[in-house]
Amino acid sequence: MRSRWSYVYFLFYLALGFVLLFLNNDLSKAVITLMNVIIVLVPLISTIFGVMYFYNSKEFTELLLAQPLKRSSIFLGQYLGVAGSLTLSLVLGLGIPFVLYGLFKSDTIWDFSLLLITGAFLTFIFAALAFNIAISNENKIKGFGYAVLLWLFLAVIYDGLFLMSLILFEEYPLDSFSLAAIMFNPIDLSRTLILLKLDISALLGYTGAIFNQFFGTYTGLTVSITTLILWTVLPIWRLAYKARRKDF
Amino acid sequence: MYKFQLHFLVFIFFIGTSLWGKTIEVCAGCEVKSIKEGVALATDFDTLLIKNGNYKEFNIVVDKPLTLIGENYPVIDGEDRGEIIRIVSDNVTIDGLHIINVGTSYTTDYAAIRVVKSDNFLIQNVVLEKLFFGIYLERSNNGKVYNNKIIGDALDEYNSGNGIQLWYSHHVQVDRNIVQGVRDGIYLEFSDNIAINNNISANNLRYGLHFMFSNDDVYTGNTFENNGAGVAVMFSKRIRMVGNVFKKNWGTAAFGMLLKEINDAEIIGNTFEENTIGINIEGSNRIEYKNNNFISNGWAVKVLGACYTNSFINNNFLYNSFDISYNSKLNDNVFEKNYWSNYTGYDLDKDGIGDVPYRPVKLFSYVVNRTPETIVLLRSMFMDIIDFSEKVSPVFTPDNLLDAMPLMKRSE
Numbered sequence: 274m275r276s277r278w279s280y281v282y283f284l285f286y287l288a289l290g291f292v293l294l295f296l297n298n299d300l301s302k303a304v305i306t307l308m309n310v311i312i313v314l315v316p317l318i319s320t321i322f323g324v325m326y327f328y329n330s331k332e333f334t335e336l337l338l339a340q341p342l343k344r345s346s347i348f349l350g351q352y353l354g355v356a357g358s359l360t361l362s363l364v365l366g367l368g369i370p371f372v373l374y375g376l377f378k379s380d381t382i383w384d385f386s387l388l389l390i391t392g393a394f395l396t397f398i399f400a401a402l403a404f405n406i407a408i409s410n411e412n413k414i415k416g417f418g419y420a421v422l423l424w425l426f427l428a429v430i431y432d433g434l435f436l437m438s439l440i441l442f443e444e445y446p447l448d449s450f451s452l453a454a455i456m457f458n459p460i461d462l463s464r465t466l467i468l469l470k471l472d473i474s475a476l477l478g479y480t481g482a483i484f485n486q487f488f489g490t491y492t493g494l495t496v497s498i499t500t501l502i503l504w505t506v507l508p509i510w511r512l513a514y515k516a517r518r519k520d521f
Numbered sequence: 522m523y524k525f526q527l528h529f530l531v532f533i534f535f536i537g538t539s540l541w542g543k544t545i546e547v548c549a550g551c552e553v554k555s556i557k558e559g560v561a562l563a564t565d566f567d568t569l570l571i572k573n574g575n576y577k578e579f580n581i582v583v584d585k586p587l588t589l590i591g592e593n594y595p596v597i598d599g600e601d602r603g604e605i606i607r608i609v610s611d612n613v614t615i616d617g618l619h620i621i622n623v624g625t626s627y628t629t630d631y632a633a634i635r636v637v638k639s640d641n642f643l644i645q646n647v648v649l650e651k652l653f654f655g656i657y658l659e660r661s662n663n664g665k666v667y668n669n670k671i672i673g674d675a676l677d678e679y680n681s682g683n684g685i686q687l688w689y690s691h692h693v694q695v696d697r698n699i700v701q702g703v704r705d706g707i708y709l710e711f712s713d714n715i716a717i718n719n720n721i722s723a724n725n726l727r728y729g730l731h732f733m734f735s736n737d738d739v740y741t742g743n744t745f746e747n748n749g750a751g752v753a754v755m756f757s758k759r760i761r762m763v764g765n766v767f768k769k770n771w772g773t774a775a776f777g778m779l780l781k782e783i784n785d786a787e788i789i790g791n792t793f794e795e796n797t798i799g800i801n802i803e804g805s806n807r808i809e810y811k812n813n814n815f816i817s818n819g820w821a822v823k824v825l826g827a828c829y830t831n832s833f834i835n836n837n838f839l840y841n842s843f844d845i846s847y848n849s850k851l852n853d854n855v856f857e858k859n860y861w862s863n864y865t866g867y868d869l870d871k872d873g874i875g876d877v878p879y880r881p882v883k884l885f886s887y888v889v890n891r892t893p894e895t896i897v898l899l900r901s902m903f904m905d906i907i908d909f910s911e912k913v914s915p916v917f918t919p920d921n922l923l924d925a926m927p928l929m930k931r932s933e
Contacts (some may be wrong), residue, residue, distance in 0.1 A: 301817075301840055302862055313902050432903035439895050440888070447894040455897055464901060472899055475842035477771050477821030478797040479893045485773070 279321065279358040286366025294374045300381045306387065307367065308467050311392045312460055317424050319359055323403025324420040326355050328413050347518040348404070352509065355401040360393045367392075384470050390461040394417040394501045398459045401426070401508035408515050427460050435461075448483045456496075459504045466497045548572035556581050556589070556597070563587055571595045571618070579624070583608045591617035594648060595901045599623050599633075608661075608686055609638040614643040623652040627682060631796045632657035632682070638666065644669065654682035655703065657756060658690040673703035675726050676890050682726070687712040687735075695720060700729075706748065709735040718742055728753045728779075732760065740765060745777070751796065753779040767793045776801040777818070780808070788813060798823050799841070802831070812932065820886070829853040835932045838881070842899060845881040845922075848890050852919035856881065860928040868929045879927040882918040884911035 289310065293303045337347050355405065367389065376382055403420050410416035435454050439447055454460045468476060469488060476488045487493040535757065546552075546708065547559045547569055552868035556578055559569045564675060565585050573593040579602045583589070586611075596619045599605045603624040606615065613636075620633045632654035636642050642664040648671075649655045655671040666685060675681030684700035686708045687693060697719045700706040706722030710733045717740035722729035729745035730752040741763040745751035751767040753776075754760055760783065767777030778795035780786070783805040792814045793799035799818040802808075804827040813836045814823035821841040822833075826848055832855040838844045839862045858874070885904050888895050898904050911918065 305840060307907070308900065309902070312900075429903050429906070432898055432901045434897055436888070436895060436903065439892050443892045443894075447892075451894045451897050461897075461901065465897065468899055472819065472842045474771055474795050474797045474817065475899065476896060477775075478773060478819050479896050484894075 279362045281367045282318065282322075283358060283362035286363055289368030289370060290367045294370055299424065300371070300374065300376065300379045300409050301384075303371075304381050304384050305383060305471065307385075307388055308464075308471070311388055311395065312336060312467075313428055313513065314466050315392050316393045316428060316460060318423045319356070319396045319399035320403045320420045321351075321417075322359060323355055323400040324416055326351070326406045327404055327407035328416065345513045348408075350507070352404050352512060353402060354465050355404075356397045356405050359396045359400065363392050364389050365394060384467075387467060387470050391466055391501075394464055394505060395459065397505045398501070400504065400513060404512050405515070408512065427458050432461065448479075452483065452487055456500050459501065462501055462504070464496055466494070466501070469493055471495075536556055544568045544570050546572060547576075549574050560584075565610075570767045579605050581606045583610060583613050585610050586612035588614040589618065590614075590880065591619070594619040603629075604631045604635060606634045606635075608634070608639050608642060611640045612642070613639065615645070615647060616643075617646045619648040619650075620652070622881045623649075623654070625653045627680070630654050630657065630686075632683060633685075633763055635659065636661040637757065640664070642751070643667070648672075649807045652682065654686060654705070655684040655700070656686070657683075658685075658687045658693060660689045662691045662693070663760065664690070664693045666693065667697060669698045671698065671700045671703065673701065675703050678704055678726050681726060681733075683708040684722070684765045686710075687715060691715070694718070699723075701725065705729075705731040706745075707731070709733065709738065711735060713737050713847060716740075720744075721746075723747055732757045736760075739763070743864055744768070745770070747771075748917075750775050750779055751777045753781070754783050754786070755779070755781040756783075758784050758786075760893065762786065762788045762791060764790045765792075767796060767799070770796045771795070772797060779803075783808065787811075792816065793821065794904075797824065801825065802828050804828065808832075809834070814842075815839065815841055817841065818834045819843065822846070824848070824854070831855070832857070834858055835928075836860070837931050839931075843883060843889075846886040846890065847882050847919060847922065850917075850919050852921075852922040856922070856924040858926050858928055858932070859924055860931045863923065864927050864928065864929075873929050875927040875929055878923040878925045880912055880915065880918070880923045882922055883908045888915045 297303045359427055371385060377384060402423060407416050407421045455465050545559050545563055545567055547556055553559045553562060555572060556576055560583055568588040568590060572590045573595050574653055576597045577600055578597055579599040580817055587732060594617060596864060597605055601620045601622050601624045605620050615634060623633045624631045633649045633652050634644060635657040638660045640661060640663045642661060644656055645667040647669045647734045648673050652673055656666055659824045664678050671684040672788040681704040683705040684703040684707060685695060689711045691712060692714045696719055698720045704726050706725045706729045707717060708731045712735045715738040717787040719742045721744045723746040725748045727749045729748040732754045734756050744766045746768040748770055751770045776798045777793040778800045781803045786808045788810045790812045797819045798819040799815045801823045803825040806829045808831045810833045815816060816839045818841045820843045821838050821903045830853060835859050836859045838859060845860060855907045861879050864875060864879045866875040885908055
């Protein structure tokens with residue numbers, strides 16, 4: 274089950290990479306398009322795939338639980354298997370076409386590797402969130418619903434609310450608020466991380482000491498990556514915690 | 522009588538030629554030990570050959586047509602005490618000197634070389650370091666400033682000077698100079714018919730090149746990199762800007778080029794790369810933008826109002842965060858046959874021109890103008906959705922602002 278879907282996922286990215294490069298014929302433009310894909314699709318697929326996997330293998334999990342195995346190693350093993358194979362599909366699927374198109378000779382290689390790293394982070398984060406949702410909900414339909422809602426919220430609705438609050442309170446100094454708001458959404462966070470590479474010239478256009486410190490120095494990069502790691506570790510920790518207590 | 526006059530003329534001519542070739546050597550071991558002494562001794566059209574060495578001098582006044590040539594870059598050290606060379610005569614040539622430690626003052630603009638009300642000067646191969654003002658031309662016409670290297674160490678705008686400054690000077694050529702680390706690399710005020718070619722102006726505090734009230738000037742093939750802002754063109758008419766490169770001018774008020782109250786200019790074949798704002802336009806009319814490349818800028822072109830009858834033809838807009846930003850709903854400018862890397866239309870009849878018009882102004886740029894913090898939402902999905910809906914039915918952006926004939930391929 275797992276392997277078949279990750280092949281599909283791998284082929285999807287492979288096709289996407291080739292089509293992108295074939296249509297654009299330009300690495301820098303392809304990287305920009307790819308960013309949208311990574312920010313929107315990777316979380317969606319990881320969420321759905323994570324939930325699906327958990328519910329599908331539930332009976333097998335219960336069987337395993339009867340064995341003298343540590344609970345945390347069962348669940349973490351499942352989680353790492355899913356997230357790891359998804360990440361591998363992503364990295365290989367996108368990596369192969371780009372390498373064939375002469376990535377190593379191009380100066381976009383850093384942008385591209387940053388894209389893949391953020392993609393990997395997003396996979397791990399959203400798979401962990403999906404596992405959390407699935408383990409907390411016995412009802413499959415409800416679990417799926419929550420998972421999709423979570424994705425929709427973080428990918429679209431959050432930014433809408435964010436924008437509205439920025440416009441509503443535009444008389445106030447908002448730069449620390451907006452940077453803080455980014456930290457609470459892994460999708461925004463990864464977007465910012467990529468923007469630091471792609472659109473730094475636009476980001477530096479705004480007059481604000483905190484902004485300039487964040488975007489103009491390595492502070493932004495360090496803070497974003499640390500927060501992304503936190504975003505990965507916390508759901509995994511909760512998953513392990515829940516798994517230990519849950520009554521099957 | 523007539524014959525006598527002729528004889529006299531021949532006589533004068535002979536004296537003239539014999540004087541013309543006279544060379545006075547200046548060095549520590551020579552008869553003439555300082556440049557000041559040399560200038561005092563010399564007569565018109567003499568050459569002062571300044572040998573390699575260290576000359577601690579300032580306030581050298583060149584008041585006759587002389588040629589000052591440095592051998593192996595002799596160092597003239599002003600010891601921060603004031604102006605170093607002042608030229609007050611026509612036909613003076615300065616060549617191959619290394620001038621350091623110009624005095625800094627808050628009341629007088631001390632310069633390494635100042636030319637006052639003198640024509641036909643030539644200043645070349647001069648190296649200036651630790652300076653306040655570099656080469657200062659004041660009411661001096663028909664001169665040449667070639668191949669100089671000006672390296673300042675300016676830290677603050679208020680106590681630093683400009684590299685090359687022209688004030689009420691006309692018909693001057695400024696060629697192949699390197700200017701860095703000063704306030705304004707090259708500064709023109711009330712100077713007409715100036716040609717500024719192939720210079721490199723980098724790391725300056727304020728502008729790489731700055732025009733004020735100067736008309737009919739041309740600048741071509743220059744590179745402006747990492748200045749406070751690349752080039753500021755203000756209150757001037759008929760400026761031609763061709764084939765320059767504007768690079769990496771990053772910051773809150775940084776532009777590749779700033780146009781303010783400029784009329785009838787031509788901007789052709791320039792490259793704007795990785796600037797926060799490629800061109801910032803304010804109150805500028807009848808300007809022709811042709812064959813320029815805008816690559817990876819924050820804003821390729823930011824229009825701040827009162828700009829009429831400008832035309833953007835055959836430019837390439839590549840991977841800019843925002844292509845065009847407008848702050849009004851009125852548009853009187855023409856966009857035609859540009860290549861936009863963000864264009865998503867198609868070309869069914871294969872004539873190289875997209876069948877769907879391109880709208881370069883995004884709603885998001887309007888939002889960012891209003892609330893600058895929203896810039897953090899750049900490239901988010903929510904913004905893409907909003908931009909898309911604005912593209913379909915424009916409400917906030919001028920609805921006639923579009924490129925009806927977007928190119929499908931980059932224009933060369």
